[in-house]
Amino acid sequence: MTHSPSGSAPSEAQAFLDAHPDVQAVDIVLHDSNGIGRGKIIRRHELLSLYQSGRHMPISILGLDICGEDVDETGLIWDQGDGDLRAWPIPGTLKLLHNTRPQRAEVLLSLYELDGTPMTSDPRHALKRQADALAEQGLFPAAAFELEFFLLSNDRDGNGQIQPARAALDGRASTKTEVYSVDHLHGMLPLFTDIYAGAEAAGIKAETMISEYAPGQYELTLHYRKDVLAAADDLMRLKRIVRAQARAHGMTACFMAKPFADYAGSGMHFHVSLLDHAGANIFVEDTPGTFAPPLLHALGGLRATMPESMLIFAPHLNSWRRFANRSYAPISTSWGVNNRSVALRVPEGAPAARRIEHRPAGVDANPYLVAATILAGIRHGLQHRLDPGEPVTGNGYDAPEPAAIPRDWASAIDAARASDFLKSALGEDMHRTFTAVKSAEYDRVARTISEVDYDLYLHTV
Template identity: 75%
Template sequence: MTDQPSPSGSTLSEAETFLAAHPEIEAFDIVLHDANGIGRGKIIRRHELLSFYKGGRHLPISILGLDICGEDVHETGLIWDQGDGDLRAWPIPGTLVPLHGTTPPRGEVFMCMYDLDGRPMSSDPRHALARQVEALAELGLHPSAAFELEFFLLANERGPDGRVQPAADVLDGRRSAKTEVYSVDHLHGMMPLFSDIYAGAETAGIKAETMISEYAPGQYELTLHYRTDVLQAADDLMRLKRIVRAQARRHGVTACFMAKPVESYAGSGMHLHVSLCDAEGRNIFVEETEGQWSRPILHALGGLRETMGESMLVFAPHANSWRRFASQSYAPVSPSWGVNNRSVALRIPAGDIRARRIEHRPAGVDANPYLVAATVLAGIRRGLEQQIDPGPETTGNGYEDPGDTQPIPTCWRSAIAAAEHSAFLREALGPDMHRTFTAIKAAEYARVARTIPDVDYDLYLHTV
């Protein structure tokens, strides 16, 4: 392979320095994230790392056209239309890290796909986010962001009723079927696992912060430190999911990132907190007088409200995603906005005025954070450029607010149709990423639609 300058900005010296600092590491996971947010790639040996940094790694173009099961979706145009040829993946600067607790010791590095001439491959989700960051930079604006990670810890075995059940405490085997929301003592039973999660995050350079027992048995939330680089914020979320899953497995339980794994309890969200700074580093969402909202934050809310309906497929990409949206479930059911109100879709959190931001609440934890962030930034940009009025604030119970003139889809099928016909989403993701994503979702819908679920037999086998 002929060496060439890395289009991602990665350098050979980064790899050389890392290898010198970590002589114990024997292999590396090299990970590319597809439209569904699934990490795909290879495990390479230590001696292969330098060649990866010198010349990238050839991977088939079809790797970005796979469905949730890892099967080709021909409608993406990324398979036989292009002969399933190789493109070149390059390491992302700053993502080369050791992995905690692996035997033998391994490292990990994220990568992005590029055409052979070095242009960003336009069906790579991370490039879609980079485009939106660059578009805001052209306006002199720079976003900062952080995601929240909600997840379940489940037992590896199903319960007597055949359904998933909360994991027993890894400390002493106790099991609770109670909600336990905000219980600190309940957290103690999982502390050996949580300690390994924090250690894994620290080893990877991620500032994982508060752990909460959430609003369902076996559900937890882990917050992340605010980043001035949105791409890094999305990288953090992707890597933290891998850390949680790996450490849970080491402790004999299953980390679940389905949006709604338990029908009678709240689902898991992936809230995105975002703010914008100008060229001087001033947060443009900050109001001059507390509570008298700035025009930028109102216009940003307006853009997000106006584009939410056609963007819902990004925020709720799977069949299970749509089971999360229910009244009084802490998941929004209309494009409402409010202040210090967890029943709305777009929330201005309480707190220090200098940290003024928007909390975007529709996305489930099963969504792809690169695409979520790209779509949110594009919605904010539209609101700012067109000076869109967000309409009246929702006060009180947001589940009683129909969202007036801005409805959102009520099911997965209508969300797919809305996304397919959305000029906004085509611009937000880029035409190729838009085609790839919607084709993959349509194929997934067809797979689910032709599958006969157990409930059909329960309702109809002996009755119709």
């Protein structure tokens, strides 16, 4: 097949090469179920052929666990002889990489069958399915992610523990919770300047930088997009930018959900609204003091489907350490207005900007699968006109919760594997791939003897 099913065109590559004669190499990146970028680095002269005829990639690239090991239970390894499929560029993602010598670029890929049909274990295709399903109803999601992360020193402290990075400006150390401190942000300005430059080169509208609620923790917000696939692409690319620029400044960007036991973890809050064909936000209320029925039904769907979907939002063992009382991470399916103690927040603001902030996902989650699952939950609520119940006022951590959500990784894996909703939301192949990978990772962790085991039991039992 020589026609790109992704919609990419050789003219895009040729124009890029003409505009950037100094580019010597290009990262070609395909994201697996964990959101890990896997692919190759190609040379300049190979770029045009990528756009003309795609690039063969092994099907097993989407059946790997967090360590890059094959998970046979996905059905993507030996069941299919680990044959090649064809990856095609995602239009608009061919961009320069900032601060590289010699100059390099990046392009994101999606995987397709050899006949051009979408490879259904590709996470990006799962999101496109949900966006397309809404489009058939005349609805178009607008969205943005928030990116929380830690900047850590490359060196451990005297006790062998991770520690916040020193300021890029002058090497000053701080172990305080410098939440909303503008002066603290100034210490990282050399790094932040490079992050913003990298985002600009990639065509990403990165906006507000915040010093967050833990030592070494920051948040970077993204511009609201009328294309939900582009919003997820932005998040994926921005993580690579932050990681690369931090490394160039001699520190580590950490996207674990909970790197420090005694401090808040990192979320990946997802803001979403639905637009009609005219571009009007259907979540906007007609009468002040009341909420629009579509907003309420969407909240109802998200609440109803959240318990069986938590593995998407918290995909790793470490993810579950983030959920704790009064931690700014939700512990129930609650919703509320202008309230950060709930799972589903309706932010304060002008009615025209009415949206849902979905707060359960950690920054370690795959944004394509997170967005796909949320859109499917919204569709479920709209279809069945679900009532979300009364909003929580005050402390959401003290509110009664009628619908239990899983409390640990193992329970979330079991709930996800049994979920007909999640099979529909992701597609059966993506659902099988994701849950098989998570089960394999659980088994890997379960058979690992940790330092905690030795500390508790070595000399005491």
